Amino acid sequence: MTSITADLGPIIESGFFTSSPVHVGLIVGGIVAVVSAAVGTFTIIRGQSFAGHALSDIGTAGGSAALLAGVPTLYGFVAMNLAAAGTMELIGIRRPRGRDLATGIVLGASLGLAALFLYLDTTYSNTTGATVNVLFGSIFTISGSTVPVIAVLGVAALTAMVVLYRPLLLSSVSYELAAARGVPVRLVGIGYLAALAIAVSLSAVTIGAILSTALLIGPAATALRLTKRAGTAIAVAAIIGVVATWLGILLAYDTAAWSGQGQGWPVSFCIVAVVFAFYLAVSLSTRHRPSAITTPSAVIADMTH
């Protein structure tokens, strides 16, 4: 055992497996990556990546307000994102054109609030690094007491995705088709937006509000290049997300140990960097292999069009 630990020494710095912030980080990172994978795959399928990214920016208003009120930022993110998702649905996220409009209006208003709250955070309360914490997060600063809350929210979002899976897929193919089959399309859309709001909030506490889209879209986009089926894509995205998050945490821990002064690279940067590396690697390796996703007839159709 000792020899293995010694061999891994340069890769996994000592103390990694005994550090409490690392434990919390690995657990939270795992939950968040799985939720983001399930929700993010549908975000891409439904063409709502902009709404997903907007929600993460919108969440900064909630996160900064929570700091001002002295409660965990997670609560601020969740409350703000659910409210924003509801407003976007009311304004008209169902129509493709109305969708961007609704998102833009809510996004603009929220960023104004965020500017106010962050200003108040840094000016009138002594929350040092409030801006950096809300915008870029740090998985190592999550307190152990919020882990159960994160787990409950994660399970709720995943349950919603399991229940909504088939009608959501059908209405993603065609809203009209699903409605004609008797699917309560509006209700299904609202349920999905609520799951998206939770996923983005969880992602925001993990890697920061600004970066949370990376975890939502990155692994799912990578998985969609590798598989032909929605279910498989979610599973692959979950694996990529968990591996990327854990590798990012390890990288941040190691860089801190290597520097000798405990000043490593920001963990959010490390996670996002690994996610992006996955995407890049998969993109490059599948680019010249059209047979993986096309059929001969499709290639001929492409040529004749």
Added chain:
Amino acid sequence: MTADTLRPVSGPPDSSAFVLSVEGISVVLGRRTVLDRVSFTIAPGSFTGLIGTNGAGKTTLLRAILGLLPVSAGRVRFAGDKRSRRNSAIGYVPQKIALEPDMPLRARDLVSLGYDGHRFGVGLRSKERTESVDQMLDAVNATGFADSRIGNLSGGEQQRVMIAHALVSRPQLLLLDEPLANLDISSGREVVDLLARIASEQHISVLLSAHDMNPLLPVMDRIIYLAGGRAASGTTDEVVSAETLSGLYGAPVDVIRTHGRVLVVAGRGSGEILAGSPDPLAGLG
């Protein structure tokens, strides 16, 4: 002239045998009356063409039948007359669905969604579902590309998969909105032949909208001709006549039959073509 003077040419419908009975429905969108007291019935196992120019109200009529639009007058009845049966009694193929190449669905998965996609939950694989899906893929000659991504298929292939999707739930009536609009002539003919075969083999009624009636002439049992929000229905010979269509358009109309094709032209020298492809090569296909 009011719509009351324009009864279905074939007289009152035989109410004993229909899968769908549209009874004097009107649809108002905004301030425009898109459909004005439209009536017709669809008999079991029949092939009906819904013909009209762009903007004549074909899509509106199909959406009203599906219950996606409220009707301001009249009613839509189905065999058995239970409103709740509507969703399972009708298969629907909407006009141009954007099936992006990155949509993670195989042709097989899309057909599977037709089987149980309206139900909640992930839907575990069942023997019945797999068999129904395989059967339907075979019926539309899609077995060869069943495992390809739907977004990578050609327009004609996608159309066949959509038909399988609509039929796998075993409806009595299949509604198709302009299924030939984006297809070349040979793919279009393939789809029409396929639908005619399915209608007769599986005893499913087909109601198909198109702006050109000519590709449907060999297979159409009945025609519903929409113009100015009103409809005339009956056999092709009954409806596509100068007399009936002049009444429908409220203006003189000529019907020209040449080389087995039909052309509807505005009369009195205007010569505007109202229905039927003017493309002389279309008949050569």
